[in-house]
Amino acid sequence: MARLQEGPHSSTAAEWPVDALMRAKDTTTVSVVLPARDEESTVGDIVTTIRRDLVERVPLVDEILVVDSNSTDATAERARAAGARVVAQNAVLPHLPPLTGKGEALWKGLAASTGDIVVFVDADLRDFRSHFVTGLAGPLLADADVCFVKAAYERPYVGEDGVPRPAAGGRVTELVARPLLNMFWPELAGFAQPLGGEYAARREVLEQVPFVTEYGVEFGLLVDLLELVGLDAMAQVDLGRRTHTHQSVAALGRMAGQIMHTAWSRLERQGRVLSSEPPAGTLLQFGTDGAGLADITVAERPPLASLVSGRELARRDVA
Numbered sequence: 001m002a003r004l005q006e007g008p009h010s011s012t013a014a015e016w017p018v019d020a021l022m023r024a025k026d027t028t029t030v031s032v033v034l035p036a037r038d039e040e041s042t043v044g045d046i047v048t049t050i051r052r053d054l055v056e057r058v059p060l061v062d063e064i065l066v067v068d069s070n071s072t073d074a075t076a077e078r079a080r081a082a083g084a085r086v087v088a089q090n091a092v093l094p095h096l097p098p099l100t101g102k103g104e105a106l107w108k109g110l111a112a113s114t115g116d117i118v119v120f121v122d123a124d125l126r127d128f129r130s131h132f133v134t135g136l137a138g139p140l141l142a143d144a145d146v147c148f149v150k151a152a153y154e155r156p157y158v159g160e161d162g163v164p165r166p167a168a169g170g171r172v173t174e175l176v177a178r179p180l181l182n183m184f185w186p187e188l189a190g191f192a193q194p195l196g197g198e199y200a201a202r203r204e205v206l207e208q209v210p211f212v213t214e215y216g217v218e219f220g221l222l223v224d225l226l227e228l229v230g231l232d233a234m235a236q237v238d239l240g241r242r243t244h245t246h247q248s249v250a251a252l253g254r255m256a257g258q259i260m261h262t263a264w265s266r267l268e269r270q271g272r273v274l275s276s277e278p279p280a281g282t283l284l285q286f287g288t289d290g291a292g293l294a295d296i297t298v299a300e301r302p303p304l305a306s307l308v309s310g311r312e313l314a315r316r317d318v319a
């Protein structure tokens with residue numbers, strides 16, 4: 001029986017106070033990378049909080065990088081004004097044909113950043129606090145055997161009325177990702193928020209795995225890191241509560257399709273399904289938002305290490 005009950009090593013953010021992290025930091029560098037597409041209303045506050053608490057007050061974070069993911073608003077300006085370094089997604093490794101979506105933004109952020117530890121934080125969070133970063137970085141700074149740390153949190157749904165509906169957030173998590181992981185990768189069932197956008201890992205590990213593009217990235221990373229490092233090297237930290245800007249059900253339908261394609265690709269790659277006929281790449285949707293045929297395929301970027309080492313990339317003018 002796969003190790004279901006034990007799950008990943010779990011702790012809470014309060015167990016990782018910043019002074020203890022500073023004692024453990026030594027020469028280890030920490031980058032916070034935020035993928036941001038049209039997040040002008042939230043990215044500035046998040047960067048300001050990180051900079052104030054974890055750069056100026058306590059120098060835990062060495063780099064705050066915002067990946068401007070083809071935004072059409074003032075995301076880049078707001079992030080820069082708040083003190084982040086900003087790179088345009090398509091300006092990183094420009095010799096490669098550009099791909100799209102969140103996974104592309106994260107892979108480019110990994111390539112353009114330099115920290116030994118990389119902390120990914122979504123740029124649409126509405127209640128971000130700096131303990132999100134210290135909680136995720138803590139286990140990595142304290143324990144050399146930990147390679148990856150995933151956030152856990154309550155995820156209320158906050159609709160247009162601004163009223164939080166407890167545990168109603170994470171719709172694709174509850175309806176798609178959690179069932180798929182329990183069915184095919186039960187070792188990962190202990191991650192309370194498998195699709196959460198906040199997680200941290202060692203650069204040397206992240207450079208060894210592919211990044212699925214679009215919204216398949218979180219699901220793909222969990223499955224690929226389980227295979228690469230094993231559950232004992234994966235941890236989870238409870239950060240409390242996380243609220244963010246919600247997408248429409250139609251948009252989450254497309255996200256669900258991308259995650260199903262990602263799951264299918266891993267089952268095939270692991271020799272657990274034989275694909276006489278690949279799954280269709282389109283989703284026919286009805287209703288008001290995005291009615292019609294949507295492309296739900298995903299691509300993937302190869303392990304960065306297969307191209308060039310992350311540090312070499314950082315030395316090169318990649319962005």
Ligand SMILES: O=c1ccn([C@@H]2O[C@H](COP(=O)(O)OP(=O)(O)O)[C@@H](O)[C@H]2O)c(=O)[nH]1
Nearest residue numbers: 035036037039069101102105122123124247
């Ligand atoms: O093509 C994309 C899509 C999303 N994002 C960012 O990835 C994070 C999570 O995306 P989103 O909020 O759309 O997903 P949700 O949280 O609604 O599932 C946010 O900071 C987005 O700005 C991005 O950088 N590029």
Ligand SMILES: O=C(O)[C@@H](COP(=O)(O)O)O[C@H]1O[C@H](CO)[C@@H](O)[C@H](O)[C@H]1O
Nearest residue numbers: 169170171172173195196197215218246
């Ligand atoms: O968890 C989920 O179901 C989705 C949608 O959340 P909501 O139903 O809008 O709270 O949000 C996550 O999924 C994306 C795909 O993995 C991640 O990229 C996002 O960071 C995460 O918020």
